Amino acid sequence: MLTYLTRRVLLLIPVMIGVSLITFFLLYFVPGDVATTIVGDRASDEAIEKVRAELGLDDPFHQRYISYMSNAIRGDLGKSYINHRRVADEIKRRFPVTIKLASLSFLITVVVGTTVGIISAVKQNTLLDRFVRSITLIGVSTPVIFFGLLMMYIFGVWLKILPVSGIGNGSFKYFILPSTVLGLNSAVFNARLTRSCMLEVIRQDYIRTARSKGLSERVVIYKHALRNAMIPIITNMIMTIGLLLVGSALTEIVFSLPGIGSYTMQAVFARDIPVVMGCFLFQAFIFVFANLFVDIAYAIVNPRIKFN
Structure with a gap:
């Protein structure tokens, strides 16, 4: 290894x-x-x-x-052409915001996406399955900007129960809306993938054998079917971490979050080359390591895969 x-x-x-x-x-x-x-x-x-x-x-x-x-x-990513601040210091200051946003979004992606995908697969071709597929199709087709503005209007303007921009004092409530928007956007992809993987597995002979032995449906689904369907699901989950960390720019802009994504977009528009280069290198570093973790997770989940 x-x-x-x-x-x-x-x-x-x-x-x-x-x-x-x-x-x-x-x-x-x-x-x-x-x-x-x-x-x-x-x-x-x-x-x-x-x-x-x-x-x-x-x-x-x-x-x-x-x-x-x-x-x-040597760790020197230069200074911004616009405000003359060190790029490495700005990334260090802004990255915790992106991590917090990505972490909460990932939790929503895993819990909602995996649960909905399993239920949809188990209840295949039922009214519930058709409803779930319709919702996920709408979710895949809905732009993040539109969904974000819609959530801001409902919970921030109409109900007035959640803040719609900034991070305030860093309170959890400031991240509820942006993490929900970003998390649900990823969850619909995870749900569709989970459903497809589960449907492929539950049709296998060993699943029918497990049921014929009198095992409960819960054991068959979660111990046998889900475990064997986990490799592509884990791949998607780990890649989602990288995507959430480097692809949250639109969400950060919509909700005025001072994270890496919004910092990068502002630098692109201003043609602030040191900032763009520094952010792109940092995000690429995160993404390639996410790929490395995917390969390691393969061998942990499935012992038949060797480190060749």
Whole structure:
């Protein structure tokens, strides 16, 4: 297992280099002038050229990339062009907000999605199953922005029982709406996957054998069927963690949460290259490690899978 983990960790290096290279390439050749964005359209040509020289924007692509990556390896992700704050410090300050949002959303995804998927599979082709499939189809088709605004209106404006933006003093109630929106959006995918996996398993011969032995339906479903259907479900769950951590930008923007996602989007619009690069590298790091955890979880759940 140690050899397997070492090999997988080493494979992360070219992945991270590829992500950084592609991101830097896109930011380098995207239309527009960063210096003009910083000093404003009305600034003189001399002022713009001065900013370009100070930030090294006139340097060749390869020189800027090597310089940035050499600093990034040492943990220096640079400073924002806009507010001159260290990117690493900002990520460190904002990441707890994203973790809290993603954790609550993941809990909702697992509990709601898995439970609904199992019930829908066990009650296949019943009225309950048709209702669940209709709800999940609506959930898959509903944009996060629309769902978020709808929840804000119902619980924040109409019922006035929950705050609709910001984090206040960090109280749990400020995360209820955004985590529900983000969690239910992921839960519908988890429910549909769980239902499909369970339906495939409960048709197998060993499930019929277990029932013929007189085992209770609860034991058959949860001990035999669910356990053998868990590999794709666990894959989806672990990948969902990475997606929630790196894909919460829209939710954070809608609910004005100062997390990594909203920080990244603001930097993209402002063409704040150090911030965009730093956030993308950090999020890529999280995502590739989520893939590593998926492979480890495979072997834990199913002993037939070896660390080759």
